[in-house]
Amino acid sequence: MKSKRIAALVTTGVLTLTTALGLYSWWNTNLFGDDSFCNGKLTPSDLASALDTQGRISSVSSSGTTGLPEFRCTVERTSKFLGAEPMKVDVHTAVYAPDFAFQTRTWKSPATLSYLSGNVTGAVSADRGWVMLPTSCRDKAGFLGLGRRRLPAEHEVTVVEARLERGTAEPSKLADLLVKAAARVTESAGCSLGAGDTRPTLQGPGEEKQLDTASACGMQGFAVPADALIDGEVTPGAERVSGTASASWTCDLRFSGSAEAEVSFSTTSDPSIVNDVLRRTPGWKDLPQGQGEIDGYSRAILKCSGKDVYFGMRQDDTYTSVLLDEGKGRWTAVSQAMFQSFLDAAGKQYGCPAVKVPRS
Incomplete structure (x- = not known):
């Protein structure tokens, strides 16, 4: 009888262990x-x-x-x-x-x-x-x-x-x-997809650093207009750059102040982005003398040294609201001046023609 009890206990133990191992594998592996x-x-x-x-x-x-x-x-x-x-x-x-x-x-x-x-x-x-x-x-x-x-x-x-x-x-x-x-x-x-066997490399973001309003995004001549700042709400903060000028490049200006506003800028010559499909989106208007196309104060495609280059600016909702609270004229003037400054500075890096951002 004793040997039978031992055998039963061993069997029960084995079954319990097997069940536990099975549950462990089910919970923690892809078995x-x-x-x-x-x-x-x-x-x-x-x-x-x-x-x-x-x-x-x-x-x-x-x-x-x-x-x-x-x-x-x-x-x-x-x-x-x-x-x-x-x-x-x-x-x-x-x-x-x-x-x-x-x-x-x-x-x-x-x-x-x-x-x-x-x-x-x-x-x-x-x-x-x-x-x-x-x-x-x-x-x-x-x-x-x-x-x-x-x-x-x-x-x-x-x-x-x-x-x-x-x-x-x-x-x-x-x-x-x-x-x-x-x-x-x-x-x-x-x-x-056209990727082949080559693993894409990543162009990571740089470290966030203090915003230089005279040379924003590390770009000489890219000035943040004085009217873009509002005492207590929108003050000089930080900037961060990612990507490369040879592909897609972006920069975020994160302002200090109670509004916690942000404005982002971008450029790209990637043909997957800059093409006839993009030009079909509503809002584009031709620039004079075949210089390219522009969409208000947010986007432009310029013909630069034999290739099309995209330039973009996006204000977050908070920043737009803060400027509009100061009056639509303030928003229009700041948006035009900021996009113009960006186009002037970034365009030089790509050999782009000097263009005038029209006032809407």
């Missing part, structure tokens, strides 16, 4: 997990590299149909008893105007991102990023909206974007994830 995610656009290894922590990778939600380019998914990595912080990322295709990253409030502070250089257009930070599909894919891949597939309009392009809802990622690893997802989207669409 018997899915072999692909996001309708085949991402693999477990893609996600494990970007969500670089311990735990099991699992799908939270997924939309789309295998074989179609468009997709939307949310994936998380969680663990038990390991003390690892949970991570969650949303990845999907979307359509925007080509210069969306420089002009939309949802992608504010563009100089905090690292810009991809090489054959792929995009940018990443520790918690968000995007990669643009080439224009050859424009009418072949779109996004999923209200349960329906929608291709981009004539003035839009398609991107693959990611946002980490929990946790942060190494920017280079998030870039790798986005490039791989974008490559599979283009494969499904019957076009090519």
Whole structure:
């Protein structure tokens, strides 16, 4: 009887240990997990590299149909008893105007991102990023909206974007994830990302430093107009630059003062951004003598030493509101003067013609 009890206890112990090990593996590894995610656009290894922590990778939600380019998914990595912080990322295709990253409030502070250089257009930070599909894919891949597939309009392009809802990622690893997802989207669409086997390099943001209102963004001659500052609300603060003049370049001016306002500037000669698709967005007007096109105080495309160069300025909502509180005339004068100063200084770096920003 004693030997039977011992055998039963051993059997129970083995079963308990086996169950515990099984549960541990289920909670903390990808054993018997899915072999692909996001309708085949991402693999477990893609996600494990970007969500670089311990735990099991699992799908939270997924939309789309295998074989179609468009997709939307949310994936998380969680663990038990390991003390690892949970991570969650949303990845999907979307359509925007080509210069969306420089002009939309949802992608504010563009100089905090690292810009991809090489054959792929995009940018990443520790918690968000995007990669643009080439224009050859424009009418072949779109996004999923209200349960329906929608291709981009004539003035839009398609991107693959990611946002980490929990946790942060190494920017280079998030870039790798986005490039791989974008490559599979283009494969499904019957076009090519054009990245080849070359891993895109990142041009990271510089350190934030004190704003020099006489030479903003480290650019000689780029002066912040005196009327752009408002005592107590908008005072000289800090600036940060990211990217390179040879590809995409951005600069954020973060003002001190109670308004906590920000103005961002950008330039790019990337043909994936500066092209006929961009020119189809509403607002463009021709400049005299074939110098290029301009859209108010926010965008210009100039013909500079044989190539088209984009120049952009975006005031955040807070700064616009503060200026408008001082009167529409104040906003108009400041916006015109600031964009003019930027065009004059940045244009010299690209060999651009001197242009006059028209007053609206």
